[in-house]
Amino acid sequence: MLKGNHDERPEKYLEKNAPALAADDVHYRFEQLLDFDGFGVELVAPYYPIAPGWVAIHGHESKGLNQIAGRTAASKAKKAGVSVVMGHTHRLAISPESTGYGGKLRTLYGFEVGHLMDVRKATYLKNGPANWQRGFGLIYAGKYGATPHAIPVEDDGSFVVEGERYGRISRTTGGRFAPKGKAA
Ligand SMILES: [Fe+2]
Incomplete structure (x- = not known):
């Protein structure tokens, strides 16, 4: 943690x-x-080596926020010289950046893993807008590298991992998300 x-x-x-x-x-x-x-x-320290080529931070340790999903993490990855997975922004995205030439490219990833909160309870938003995405992140770690997957979580709490849907789909017949107890 x-x-x-x-x-x-x-x-x-x-x-x-x-x-x-x-x-x-x-x-x-x-x-x-x-x-x-x-x-x-x-409890682990920031820049925890979570997978080959990847470190994990919460995201508040150094300054700098970007409103575009993934870019905050990408900027921290660029500065640290290693792929970075983080929370903090409440945004969900994988943002790669490659450098190199002559067919030899190196890619660093910034990965922001979204949030799992009930946004209605964030009273500090005062019912206003927020560029936040509900979701979580998976990292498939190999021996020499790792593959990031960003998993969006729908308003009904369901999500899809590797083609399989988890959670009950709670929609009305029109496809809209249903209020609690009123799913079709
Ligand atoms: Fe935070």
Whole structure:
């Protein structure tokens, strides 16, 4: 598990408002609050080597956001010189960038893995628009490289992986997403 900007809130709050306590506090760190030890979850540092040629970050560690899906991760991949998979933007896309010449090209990928939240509960949006895509990412890791797949999740929660649909399709006869309990 990587630590995100929201996960840092309790320790950042202590640092700001009670620096003397923050110095040796461990109780308000999210790995402690969520009992990582009890659940067998390991907290890893950003730029965690997740697959050959790939590192994982949350995405807030360095500055820079791009409104186009995938470009934030692509820019971080370019700077780091390694393919980057990350969250943070709530956008879903794989954005490759290749360099080289004479038929010898090297491709780095930026991969943003979307979000799995209920957008209606993001009260800070105040019902306004957001360029966010629900989904998740898969990385098929091989010995020398890895293949990224971006998986969109529909409004009814269903999604397709390798041609197989998971989750109940919840649509009306017209094909629109149905309100809860009113699927055709
Ligand atoms: Fe974030």
